[in-house]
Amino acid sequence: DTQTVTYDPGFMNTANARSAITYIDGEAGILRYRGYPIEDLAKNSSFLEVAYLLIYGELPTGDQLTEWDENIRDHTMLHEDIKDFFNGFPRNAHPMAVLSSAVSALSTFYADSLDPFDEEQVHISTIRLMSKVPVLAAYAYKKSIGQPLLYPDNSLNLTENFLRLTFGVPTEAYELDQDVVDALDMLLILHADHEQNCSTSTVRLVGSSHANIFGSISAGINALFGPLHGGANEAVLNMLDEIRDEGTSPEDFMEKVKNKESGVRLMGFGHRVYKNYDPRARIVKGTAEKILNKLGAGDERLEIAMRLEEKALNDDYFVERKLYPNVDFYTGLIYSAMGFPPRMFTPLFALGRLPGWVAQYREMIDDKETRIGRPRQVYVGQDLRRY
Ligand code: SDX
Numbered sequence: 564d565t566q567t568v569t570y571d572p573g574f575m576n577t578a579n580a581r582s583a584i585t586y587i588d589g590e591a592g593i594l595r596y597r598g599y600p601i602e603d604l605a606k607n608s609s610f611l612e613v614a615y616l617l618i619y620g621e622l623p624t625g626d627q628l629t630e631w632d633e634n635i636r637d638h639t640m641l642h643e644d645i646k647d648f649f650n651g652f653p654r655n656a657h658p659m660a661v662l663s664s665a666v667s668a669l670s671t672f673y674a675d676s677l678d679p680f681d682e683e684q685v686h687i688s689t690i691r692l693m694s695k696v697p698v699l700a701a702y703a704y705k706k707s708i709g710q711p712l713l714y715p716d717n718s719l720n721l722t723e724n725f726l727r728l729t730f731g732v733p734t735e736a737y738e739l740d741q742d743v744v745d746a747l748d749m750l751l752i753l754h755a756d757h758e759q760n761c762s763t764s765t766v767r768l769v770g771s772s773h774a775n776i777f778g779s780i781s782a783g784i785n786a787l788f789g790p791l792h793g794g795a796n797e798a799v800l801n802m803l804d805e806i807r808d809e810g811t812s813p814e815d816f817m818e819k820v821k822n823k824e825s826g827v828r829l830m831g832f833g834h835r836v837y838k839n840y841d842p843r844a845r846i847v848k849g850t851a852e853k854i855l856n857k858l859g860a861g862d863e864r865l866e867i868a869m870r871l872e873e874k875a876l877n878d879d880y881f882v883e884r885k886l887y888p889n890v891d892f893y894t895g896l897i898y899s900a901m902g903f904p905p906r907m908f909t910p911l912f913a914l915g916r917l918p919g920w921v922a923q924y925r926e927m928i929d930d931k932e933t934r935i936g937r938p939r940q941v942y943v944g945q946d947l948r949r950y
Contacts, residue, residue, distance in 0.1 A: 579938075580767060581930065584617060584922050585758045592839035596756060597621070605846050610722055610751040611635070614693060614918035617756050618925065632720060638694035639715035639724060642672050645699075649706050658703035658910045659794075663784035665699045666692075670777035677775035679928045688776050689921055696917055697721055700910040701728035707906070722748045725914065730902060743901050746854045747911075750894060753843040754915025756922060758836070762786040762793065766920045767927045768936040776924050783920050784913050790830070793891075793912040797905045799831035800895035803864040813870040821880045831868075831892030832875060838885035844892055851893040858900040865896055 586595045594601040597616050604613055615623045615631050648668055652661055676684040698715055705712050713731050715724050723739055731737035766783035787793035806816050819827045855862055872888055875881040898908050927933050
Protein backbone atom coordinates (compact mmCIF):
# COMPACT_ATOMS: atom_id res chain seq x y z
CA ASP A 564 0.00 0.00 0.00
CA THR A 565 1.27 3.46 -0.84
CA GLN A 566 2.16 5.56 2.16
CA THR A 567 0.66 9.03 2.11
CA VAL A 568 3.88 10.96 2.44
CA THR A 569 3.71 14.75 2.68
CA TYR A 570 6.70 16.86 1.81
CA ASP A 571 7.29 20.50 2.62
CA PRO A 572 7.86 22.49 -0.62
CA GLY A 573 9.61 25.16 1.42
CA PHE A 574 11.86 22.29 2.57
CA MET A 575 13.99 24.54 4.74
CA ASN A 576 10.95 25.35 6.89
CA THR A 577 12.21 22.68 9.22
CA ALA A 578 14.59 24.03 11.83
CA ASN A 579 17.94 23.41 10.22
CA ALA A 580 20.08 25.54 12.45
CA ARG A 581 20.66 26.47 16.10
CA SER A 582 21.49 30.14 16.35
CA ALA A 583 21.90 32.88 18.97
CA ILE A 584 22.24 35.74 16.51
CA THR A 585 18.78 36.95 15.40
CA TYR A 586 15.32 36.43 16.86
CA ILE A 587 12.16 36.89 14.79
CA ASP A 588 8.54 36.56 15.93
CA GLY A 589 6.62 36.49 12.64
CA GLU A 590 3.17 36.77 14.19
CA ALA A 591 4.08 39.73 16.39
CA GLY A 592 6.40 41.37 13.87
CA ILE A 593 9.42 41.33 16.21
CA LEU A 594 13.08 41.41 15.05
CA ARG A 595 16.07 41.51 17.45
CA TYR A 596 19.84 41.26 16.79
CA ARG A 597 21.56 39.57 19.76
CA GLY A 598 18.53 40.57 21.86
CA TYR A 599 18.45 44.25 20.87
CA PRO A 600 15.19 45.36 19.12
CA ILE A 601 15.75 46.50 15.53
CA GLU A 602 13.95 49.78 16.36
CA ASP A 603 16.56 50.65 19.04
CA LEU A 604 19.48 49.80 16.79
CA ALA A 605 18.09 51.64 13.73
CA LYS A 606 17.56 54.75 15.86
CA ASN A 607 20.75 54.78 17.97
CA SER A 608 23.46 52.62 16.43
CA SER A 609 25.63 52.61 13.30
CA PHE A 610 26.10 49.92 10.67
CA LEU A 611 29.69 49.30 11.81
CA GLU A 612 28.60 48.91 15.45
CA VAL A 613 25.73 46.56 14.48
CA ALA A 614 28.09 44.50 12.29
CA TYR A 615 30.39 44.09 15.30
CA LEU A 616 27.42 43.14 17.52
CA LEU A 617 26.21 40.46 15.08
CA ILE A 618 29.66 38.92 14.54
CA TYR A 619 31.09 39.12 18.09
CA GLY A 620 27.85 38.89 20.10
CA GLU A 621 28.22 42.08 22.16
CA LEU A 622 28.14 45.81 21.42
CA PRO A 623 31.76 47.03 21.12
CA THR A 624 33.37 49.31 23.70
CA GLY A 625 34.59 52.65 22.37
CA ASP A 626 38.11 51.27 21.86
CA GLN A 627 36.85 48.08 20.20
CA LEU A 628 34.70 50.10 17.78
CA THR A 629 37.65 52.39 16.95
CA GLU A 630 39.89 49.38 16.27
CA TRP A 631 37.15 47.68 14.20
CA ASP A 632 36.67 50.84 12.12
CA GLU A 633 40.45 51.30 11.65
CA ASN A 634 40.94 47.64 10.65
CA ILE A 635 38.24 47.97 7.99
CA ARG A 636 39.65 51.26 6.66
CA ASP A 637 43.13 49.71 6.44
CA HIS A 638 42.00 46.87 4.18
CA THR A 639 39.88 48.64 1.54
CA MET A 640 42.57 48.44 -1.17
CA LEU A 641 42.10 45.63 -3.70
CA HIS A 642 44.93 43.79 -5.46
CA GLU A 643 45.53 45.64 -8.76
CA ASP A 644 44.96 42.40 -10.70
CA ILE A 645 41.30 42.46 -9.58
CA LYS A 646 40.82 45.33 -12.05
CA ASP A 647 41.71 43.03 -14.94
CA PHE A 648 39.07 40.70 -13.56
CA PHE A 649 36.45 43.48 -13.91
CA ASN A 650 37.57 44.24 -17.46
CA GLY A 651 36.55 40.73 -18.47
CA PHE A 652 32.82 41.39 -17.90
CA PRO A 653 30.47 42.73 -20.61
CA ARG A 654 29.50 46.36 -19.99
CA ASN A 655 25.90 45.42 -19.18
CA ALA A 656 26.82 42.71 -16.67
CA HIS A 657 24.42 42.79 -13.69
CA PRO A 658 26.31 44.02 -10.59
CA MET A 659 25.07 41.03 -8.54
CA ALA A 660 26.66 38.56 -10.97
CA VAL A 661 29.87 40.60 -10.89
CA LEU A 662 29.79 40.84 -7.09
CA SER A 663 29.30 37.11 -6.47
CA SER A 664 32.10 36.29 -8.95
CA ALA A 665 34.45 38.90 -7.47
CA VAL A 666 33.83 37.75 -3.87
CA SER A 667 34.55 34.16 -4.85
CA ALA A 668 37.66 35.33 -6.74
CA LEU A 669 38.90 37.11 -3.58
CA SER A 670 39.61 33.68 -2.07
CA THR A 671 42.24 33.11 -4.79
CA PHE A 672 44.20 36.15 -3.54
CA TYR A 673 44.13 34.93 0.06
CA ALA A 674 44.75 31.20 -0.41
CA ASP A 675 46.99 31.26 2.68
CA SER A 676 44.24 32.38 5.07
CA LEU A 677 41.13 30.37 4.29
CA ASP A 678 41.17 27.83 7.11
CA PRO A 679 37.70 28.13 8.76
CA PHE A 680 39.14 26.68 12.01
CA ASP A 681 42.07 29.09 12.40
CA GLU A 682 40.84 32.08 14.46
CA GLU A 683 43.45 34.48 13.05
CA GLN A 684 42.61 33.52 9.45
CA VAL A 685 38.88 33.85 10.10
CA HIS A 686 39.50 37.25 11.70
CA ILE A 687 41.48 38.64 8.73
CA SER A 688 38.97 37.17 6.28
CA THR A 689 36.17 38.91 8.21
CA ILE A 690 37.98 42.25 7.96
CA ARG A 691 38.80 41.73 4.28
CA LEU A 692 35.16 40.96 3.44
CA MET A 693 33.79 43.93 5.40
CA SER A 694 36.30 46.30 3.81
CA LYS A 695 36.44 44.99 0.23
CA VAL A 696 32.85 44.03 -0.61
CA PRO A 697 31.70 47.69 -0.61
CA VAL A 698 34.60 48.51 -2.97
CA LEU A 699 33.72 45.60 -5.28
CA ALA A 700 30.04 46.64 -5.33
CA ALA A 701 31.00 50.21 -6.27
CA TYR A 702 33.41 48.93 -8.92
CA ALA A 703 30.69 46.75 -10.45
CA TYR A 704 28.55 49.86 -10.82
CA LYS A 705 31.36 52.02 -12.21
CA LYS A 706 32.20 49.39 -14.83
CA SER A 707 28.54 49.25 -15.90
CA ILE A 708 28.49 52.99 -16.63
CA GLY A 709 31.97 53.18 -18.16
CA GLN A 710 33.37 55.50 -15.51
CA PRO A 711 36.89 55.17 -14.02
CA LEU A 712 37.35 53.28 -10.76
CA LEU A 713 38.43 55.46 -7.81
CA TYR A 714 40.79 54.32 -5.09
CA PRO A 715 39.24 54.09 -1.60
CA ASP A 716 39.79 57.08 0.72
CA ASN A 717 40.64 55.73 4.17
CA SER A 718 39.74 59.01 5.86
CA LEU A 719 36.11 57.89 5.30
CA ASN A 720 34.22 55.11 7.07
CA LEU A 721 32.66 52.13 5.28
CA THR A 722 29.36 53.81 4.31
CA GLU A 723 30.95 57.12 3.32
CA ASN A 724 33.65 55.34 1.28
CA PHE A 725 31.05 53.28 -0.55
CA LEU A 726 29.05 56.40 -1.51
CA ARG A 727 32.18 58.18 -2.73
CA LEU A 728 33.40 55.16 -4.72
CA THR A 729 29.95 54.83 -6.31
CA PHE A 730 29.17 58.44 -7.13
CA GLY A 731 32.57 60.18 -7.00
CA VAL A 732 34.61 61.02 -10.10
CA PRO A 733 38.37 61.69 -10.34
CA THR A 734 37.80 65.15 -11.77
CA GLU A 735 36.32 66.70 -8.63
CA ALA A 736 36.08 66.29 -4.84
CA TYR A 737 33.04 64.30 -3.72
CA GLU A 738 30.72 66.12 -1.29
CA LEU A 739 29.07 63.75 1.18
CA ASP A 740 25.41 64.55 2.01
CA GLN A 741 25.15 63.66 5.71
CA ASP A 742 21.41 62.94 5.41
CA VAL A 743 22.16 60.42 2.65
CA VAL A 744 25.02 58.87 4.68
CA ASP A 745 22.76 58.57 7.74
CA ALA A 746 19.82 57.15 5.76
CA LEU A 747 22.00 54.57 3.97
CA ASP A 748 23.75 53.59 7.21
CA MET A 749 20.36 52.97 8.82
CA LEU A 750 19.13 50.95 5.81
CA LEU A 751 22.25 48.77 6.01
CA ILE A 752 21.44 48.14 9.71
CA LEU A 753 17.93 47.00 8.75
CA HIS A 754 19.33 44.46 6.28
CA ALA A 755 22.18 43.20 8.43
CA ASP A 756 20.72 39.81 9.41
CA HIS A 757 17.45 37.96 9.31
CA GLU A 758 17.78 34.48 10.82
CA GLN A 759 17.69 31.55 8.37
CA ASN A 760 16.44 33.27 5.20
CA CYS A 761 17.20 31.75 1.80
CA SER A 762 20.63 33.36 1.30
CA THR A 763 21.79 32.84 4.89
CA SER A 764 20.73 29.19 4.77
CA THR A 765 22.74 28.95 1.54
CA VAL A 766 25.83 30.40 3.23
CA ARG A 767 25.47 27.91 6.10
CA LEU A 768 24.79 24.96 3.79
CA VAL A 769 27.84 25.67 1.60
CA GLY A 770 29.97 26.45 4.65
CA SER A 771 28.88 23.24 6.37
CA SER A 772 31.14 21.35 3.95
CA HIS A 773 33.98 23.47 5.42
CA ALA A 774 34.13 25.52 2.23
CA ASN A 775 35.94 28.82 2.80
CA ILE A 776 34.03 31.94 3.88
CA PHE A 777 34.49 33.78 0.54
CA GLY A 778 32.97 30.96 -1.51
CA SER A 779 30.15 30.47 1.02
CA ILE A 780 29.22 34.16 0.92
CA SER A 781 29.50 34.23 -2.87
CA ALA A 782 26.85 31.47 -2.90
CA GLY A 783 24.69 33.59 -0.57
CA ILE A 784 24.97 36.54 -2.97
CA ASN A 785 23.65 34.36 -5.77
CA ALA A 786 20.68 33.23 -3.66
CA LEU A 787 19.94 36.84 -2.69
CA PHE A 788 19.92 37.83 -6.39
CA GLY A 789 16.66 35.93 -6.93
CA PRO A 790 13.58 38.19 -7.41
CA LEU A 791 11.68 36.32 -4.69
CA HIS A 792 14.40 37.25 -2.20
CA GLY A 793 16.75 40.24 -2.32
CA GLY A 794 16.02 40.86 -5.98
CA ALA A 795 12.55 41.98 -4.89
CA ASN A 796 13.69 45.55 -4.14
CA GLU A 797 14.66 45.98 -7.80
CA ALA A 798 11.43 44.23 -8.89
CA VAL A 799 9.34 46.65 -6.77
CA LEU A 800 10.72 49.69 -8.61
CA ASN A 801 10.18 47.98 -11.98
CA MET A 802 6.58 47.26 -10.89
CA LEU A 803 5.98 50.88 -9.78
CA ASP A 804 7.54 52.18 -13.02
CA GLU A 805 5.26 49.91 -15.04
CA ILE A 806 2.13 51.07 -13.17
CA ARG A 807 3.16 54.71 -13.62
CA ASP A 808 4.22 54.40 -17.28
CA GLU A 809 1.19 52.35 -18.34
CA GLY A 810 -1.15 54.67 -16.46
CA THR A 811 -2.72 51.68 -14.69
CA SER A 812 -4.50 52.67 -11.49
CA PRO A 813 -3.04 50.95 -8.40
CA GLU A 814 -6.52 49.57 -7.78
CA ASP A 815 -6.69 47.97 -11.25
CA PHE A 816 -3.20 46.57 -10.80
CA MET A 817 -4.30 44.93 -7.57
CA GLU A 818 -7.14 43.19 -9.41
CA LYS A 819 -4.52 41.67 -11.75
CA VAL A 820 -2.58 40.46 -8.73
CA LYS A 821 -5.67 38.91 -7.18
CA ASN A 822 -6.53 37.19 -10.46
CA LYS A 823 -2.95 35.91 -10.51
CA GLU A 824 -2.59 37.14 -14.07
CA SER A 825 0.57 35.72 -15.69
CA GLY A 826 2.37 35.44 -12.40
CA VAL A 827 1.83 39.09 -11.48
CA ARG A 828 2.81 39.39 -7.84
CA LEU A 829 2.77 42.39 -5.58
CA MET A 830 6.53 42.63 -5.23
CA GLY A 831 7.69 43.85 -1.83
CA PHE A 832 4.71 42.18 -0.18
CA GLY A 833 4.45 38.92 1.72
CA HIS A 834 6.92 36.98 3.78
CA ARG A 835 7.50 33.37 4.76
CA VAL A 836 7.89 34.29 8.44
CA TYR A 837 6.26 37.68 9.00
CA LYS A 838 2.47 37.31 9.03
CA ASN A 839 2.32 40.87 10.29
CA TYR A 840 3.91 44.13 9.17
CA ASP A 841 7.67 43.60 8.67
CA PRO A 842 9.14 45.83 11.43
CA ARG A 843 11.86 46.91 9.02
CA ALA A 844 9.30 48.07 6.43
CA ARG A 845 7.67 50.27 9.09
CA ILE A 846 11.01 51.98 9.80
CA VAL A 847 11.87 52.31 6.08
CA LYS A 848 8.47 53.84 5.28
CA GLY A 849 9.08 56.56 7.87
CA THR A 850 12.50 57.30 6.35
CA ALA A 851 11.19 57.18 2.78
CA GLU A 852 8.88 60.14 3.30
CA LYS A 853 11.60 62.16 5.10
CA ILE A 854 14.44 61.47 2.65
CA LEU A 855 12.26 61.85 -0.45
CA ASN A 856 11.09 65.27 0.72
CA LYS A 857 14.70 66.24 1.57
CA LEU A 858 16.14 65.07 -1.78
CA GLY A 859 13.32 66.89 -3.58
CA ALA A 860 12.45 63.66 -5.34
CA GLY A 861 8.73 64.11 -4.68
CA ASP A 862 8.45 60.81 -6.38
CA GLU A 863 4.94 59.97 -7.67
CA ARG A 864 5.91 56.33 -7.24
CA LEU A 865 5.76 56.88 -3.46
CA GLU A 866 2.11 57.82 -3.84
CA ILE A 867 1.48 54.75 -6.01
CA ALA A 868 3.23 52.56 -3.40
CA MET A 869 1.16 54.02 -0.57
CA ARG A 870 -2.06 53.47 -2.54
CA LEU A 871 -1.07 49.85 -3.21
CA GLU A 872 -0.37 49.37 0.50
CA GLU A 873 -3.64 51.07 1.48
CA LYS A 874 -5.57 48.79 -0.88
CA ALA A 875 -3.77 45.62 0.29
CA LEU A 876 -4.30 46.33 3.98
CA ASN A 877 -8.05 46.62 3.38
CA ASP A 878 -8.61 43.83 0.86
CA ASP A 879 -9.61 40.33 2.03
CA TYR A 880 -7.41 38.63 -0.57
CA PHE A 881 -4.31 40.10 1.09
CA VAL A 882 -5.62 40.14 4.62
CA GLU A 883 -6.56 36.42 4.49
CA ARG A 884 -3.10 35.58 3.15
CA LYS A 885 -1.51 37.88 5.76
CA LEU A 886 0.35 39.77 3.07
CA TYR A 887 2.00 42.92 4.41
CA PRO A 888 4.78 45.13 3.03
CA ASN A 889 8.21 43.59 3.62
CA VAL A 890 11.59 45.26 3.87
CA ASP A 891 11.84 45.56 0.08
CA PHE A 892 8.66 47.55 -0.53
CA TYR A 893 9.91 51.08 0.18
CA THR A 894 13.70 50.73 0.11
CA GLY A 895 13.97 51.07 -3.66
CA LEU A 896 12.33 54.52 -3.57
CA ILE A 897 14.97 55.76 -1.15
CA TYR A 898 17.86 54.19 -3.08
CA SER A 899 16.47 55.76 -6.24
CA ALA A 900 16.30 59.20 -4.59
CA MET A 901 19.94 58.73 -3.50
CA GLY A 902 20.90 58.26 -7.15
CA PHE A 903 21.27 54.46 -7.31
CA PRO A 904 19.81 52.78 -10.43
CA PRO A 905 17.51 49.77 -9.76
CA ARG A 906 20.24 47.26 -10.66
CA MET A 907 22.27 48.51 -7.68
CA PHE A 908 19.46 47.88 -5.16
CA THR A 909 20.22 44.21 -4.56
CA PRO A 910 23.98 44.82 -4.21
CA LEU A 911 22.97 47.32 -1.49
CA PHE A 912 20.97 44.54 0.17
CA ALA A 913 24.04 42.27 -0.06
CA LEU A 914 26.21 45.00 1.50
CA GLY A 915 23.81 45.22 4.43
CA ARG A 916 23.45 41.44 4.83
CA LEU A 917 27.19 40.82 4.72
CA PRO A 918 27.84 40.99 8.50
CA GLY A 919 24.90 38.66 9.06
CA TRP A 920 26.27 36.12 6.62
CA VAL A 921 29.72 36.37 8.24
CA ALA A 922 28.23 35.99 11.73
CA GLN A 923 26.10 33.00 10.72
CA TYR A 924 29.00 31.27 8.91
CA ARG A 925 31.28 31.72 11.95
CA GLU A 926 28.58 30.54 14.37
CA MET A 927 27.97 27.43 12.24
CA ILE A 928 31.70 26.65 12.01
CA ASP A 929 32.21 27.24 15.76
CA ASP A 930 29.29 24.92 16.65
CA LYS A 931 31.07 21.60 17.20
CA GLU A 932 27.80 19.76 16.63
CA THR A 933 27.44 21.16 13.09
CA ARG A 934 27.50 18.41 10.50
CA ILE A 935 27.51 18.77 6.73
CA GLY A 936 24.11 19.93 5.47
CA ARG A 937 22.34 17.06 3.72
CA PRO A 938 18.58 17.71 3.15
CA ARG A 939 16.61 14.54 2.29
CA GLN A 940 13.76 14.17 -0.26
CA VAL A 941 10.53 12.32 -0.94
CA TYR A 942 11.22 10.12 -3.97
CA VAL A 943 8.33 10.39 -6.45
CA GLY A 944 10.04 8.92 -9.48
CA GLN A 945 9.83 5.55 -11.29
CA ASP A 946 9.78 2.24 -9.42
CA LEU A 947 12.49 -0.34 -10.12
CA ARG A 948 12.53 -1.30 -13.84
CA ARG A 949 14.87 -3.36 -16.04
CA TYR A 950 16.97 -1.90 -18.87
C1 SDX B 1 13.09 38.96 1.56
O1 SDX B 1 13.12 35.03 4.50
C2 SDX B 1 13.52 36.21 4.75
O2 SDX B 1 13.71 36.60 5.88
C3 SDX B 1 13.72 37.08 3.54
C4 SDX B 1 14.03 38.54 3.83
C5 SDX B 1 15.38 38.69 4.49
O3 SDX B 1 15.56 39.70 5.19
O4 SDX B 1 16.27 37.87 4.21
O5 SDX B 1 13.04 39.08 4.66
C6 SDX B 1 14.10 39.35 2.56
O6 SDX B 1 13.35 38.11 0.74
C7 SDX B 1 11.74 39.59 1.65
C8 SDX B 1 10.75 39.00 0.57
C9 SDX B 1 11.03 39.73 -0.76
N1 SDX B 1 10.24 39.05 -1.83
C10 SDX B 1 9.19 39.68 -2.40
O7 SDX B 1 8.74 40.73 -2.00
C11 SDX B 1 8.60 38.92 -3.58
C12 SDX B 1 7.08 38.89 -3.47
N2 SDX B 1 6.72 38.03 -2.30
C13 SDX B 1 6.56 36.67 -2.55
O8 SDX B 1 6.81 36.09 -3.71
C14 SDX B 1 6.26 35.81 -1.33
O9 SDX B 1 5.48 36.50 -0.47
C15 SDX B 1 7.49 35.29 -0.60
C16 SDX B 1 8.43 34.60 -1.55
C17 SDX B 1 8.18 36.39 0.09
C18 SDX B 1 7.01 34.30 0.45
O10 SDX B 1 6.47 33.24 -0.25
P1 SDX B 1 5.78 32.03 0.53
O11 SDX B 1 5.90 32.17 2.00
O12 SDX B 1 6.26 30.80 -0.11
O13 SDX B 1 4.26 32.30 0.25
P2 SDX B 1 3.49 31.56 -0.87
O14 SDX B 1 4.23 31.77 -2.15
O15 SDX B 1 3.24 30.18 -0.39
O16 SDX B 1 2.14 32.40 -0.93
C19 SDX B 1 1.08 32.13 -0.05
C20 SDX B 1 -0.14 32.72 -0.74
C21 SDX B 1 -0.29 32.27 -2.20
O17 SDX B 1 -1.65 32.41 -2.53
P3 SDX B 1 -2.50 31.04 -2.81
O18 SDX B 1 -1.69 30.24 -3.80
O19 SDX B 1 -2.60 30.38 -1.45
O20 SDX B 1 -3.82 31.53 -3.37
O21 SDX B 1 0.02 34.16 -0.82
C22 SDX B 1 0.12 34.53 -2.18
C23 SDX B 1 0.47 33.29 -2.98
O22 SDX B 1 -0.03 33.40 -4.32
N3 SDX B 1 1.22 35.49 -2.25
C24 SDX B 1 1.19 36.59 -2.97
C25 SDX B 1 2.39 37.25 -2.70
N4 SDX B 1 3.12 36.53 -1.83
C26 SDX B 1 2.37 35.44 -1.56
N5 SDX B 1 0.25 37.07 -3.82
C27 SDX B 1 0.55 38.26 -4.39
N6 SDX B 1 1.70 38.96 -4.18
C28 SDX B 1 2.63 38.48 -3.34
N7 SDX B 1 3.75 39.17 -3.12
